[in-house]
Amino acid sequence: MAAVMERPITWLRVCGLDDVPVLGARVLKREGADDIALFRTTDDRVFALRDRCPHKGGPLSQGIVAGDTVTCPLHGWNIALASGEACAPDVGCAHRFDVRVENGEVWIALEGDG
Numbered sequence: 001m002a003a004v005m006e007r008p009i010t011w012l013r014v015c016g017l018d019d020v021p022v023l024g025a026r027v028l029k030r031e032g033a034d035d036i037a038l039f040r041t042t043d044d045r046v047f048a049l050r051d052r053c054p055h056k057g058g059p060l061s062q063g064i065v066a067g068d069t070v071t072c073p074l075h076g077w078n079i080a081l082a083s084g085e086a087c088a089p090d091v092g093c094a095h096r097f098d099v100r101v102e103n104g105e106v107w108i109a110l111e112g113d114g
Contacts, residue, residue: 011107020046025061027051037061039070039081047081048099048108054092
């Protein structure tokens with residue numbers, strides 16, 4: 001059986017918690033890669049998703065955050081922040097990234113090219 005090589009994970013400090021508005025988003029621009037949207041809930045949990053709705057690529061960062069979902073501003077799809085999955089009856093998934101908040105700083109896990 002062949003061994004599966006895992007890609008190395010790099011934790012990157014991206015901003016302070018207060019830099020992500022409550023019930024709002026902040027966009028991480030990435031050269032040569034899709035942008036990432038950071039979302040903050042009222043209880044200061046932070047989630048990160050690819051900033052593209054799985055439906056037609058709308059900018060999720062411009063959507064409305066309510067509870068644990070964000071609503072795409074283009075066609076109203078609701079996307080679960082924890083999983084990136086579209087809420088029924090819609091089907092699709094926005095890529096999610098692991099996030100942690102430590103001492104008021106937001107960190108995101110990015111796969112390396114290793």
